[in-house]
Amino acid sequence: MDIKICGLSTIEATDAVIAGGATHVGFIFFPKSPRHVAVDTAAKLGAHAQAQGLKSVAVTVNADDTYLDEIVAVMKPDILQLHGSESPERVAQVKARYGLPVMKAFAISARDDLDKIDIYNGIADRFLFDAKAPKNSELPGGNGVSFDWTLLEGLDPSVDYMLSGGLNASNISDAIANAKPSGLDISSGVESEPGVKSTKLIASFFEAVANAKKRETND
Numbered sequence: 001m002d003i004k005i006c007g008l009s010t011i012e013a014t015d016a017v018i019a020g021g022a023t024h025v026g027f028i029f030f031p032k033s034p035r036h037v038a039v040d041t042a043a044k045l046g047a048h049a050q051a052q053g054l055k056s057v058a059v060t061v062n063a064d065d066t067y068l069d070e071i072v073a074v075m076k077p078d079i080l081q082l083h084g085s086e087s088p089e090r091v092a093q094v095k096a097r098y099g100l101p102v103m104k105a106f107a108i109s110a111r112d113d114l115d116k117i118d119i120y121n122g123i124a125d126r127f128l129f130d131a132k133a134p135k136n137s138e139l140p141g142g143n144g145v146s147f148d149w150t151l152l153e154g155l156d157p158s159v160d161y162m163l164s165g166g167l168n169a170s171n172i173s174d175a176i177a178n179a180k181p182s183g184l185d186i187s188s189g190v191e192s193e194p195g196v197k198s199t200k201l202i203a204s205f206f207e208a209v210a211n212a213k214k215r216e217t218n219d
């Protein structure tokens with residue numbers, strides 16, 4: 001199962017994520033976020049993770065070509081995560097311009113939010129299902145809130161997605177059992193305060209994932 005830890009900004013946290021067994025590291029390019037990083041910081045940390053076989057993901061929100069050009073040229077991400085209201089046409093443009101896989105994020109709060117899967121199918125390479133941002137939040141992601149995973153019941157098993165939104169060591173077992181996702185994405189669940197990753201919480205999270213996987217195998 002793929003595991004992406006998002007919102008990294010330090011070498012200590014990146015090393016903890018690598019040691020824990022993550023497959024992806026995510027970097028946020030959104031100035032309003034406490035996790036926002038400079039492109040060269042993401043380039044250094046991303047290259048460090050790439051050297052260990054992880055994929056580096058650039059997370060942007062309705063970014064224009066100028067910003068994406070800089071991110072792609074300097075950071076050399078493996079994947080672009082589009083976390084705004086990018087249309088299918090914009091996703092197709094981004095894919096064509098950079099030749100990189102695109103993961104399109106959606107907020108899920110009702111069953112019909114999943115209709116977007118058909119609209120972006122064959123355009124986005126993967127989906128990331130996140131919770132809807134609370135009304136008082138300026139961030140489209142990284143809010144530490146979960147959505148009702150039972151909304152995913154009956155989803156076509158060929159839909160490739162990362163489950164996201166409020167995941168942490170305490171709820172990951174239920175999340176895996178309910179949603180059976182092909183990937184997990186976590187940010188604030190491994191932070192001691194917004195934007196500050198905790199190496200202890202990162203280690204506990206990976207331990208909880210390993211225990212959850214053992215339980216799944218035994219069931």
Ligand SMILES: O=C(O)c1ccccc1NCC(=O)[C@H](O)[C@H](O)COP(=O)(O)O
Pocket residue numbers: 006007026028030033034035036059060061083130139140141142143144145164165166167185186187188189
């Ligand atoms: O994390 C942010 O600050 C952020 C800001 C703007 C757009 C996206 C953002 N995060 C994207 C992610 O992939 C997060 O990991 C995802 O939303 C889950 O976050 P959390 O609920 O805190 O685990």
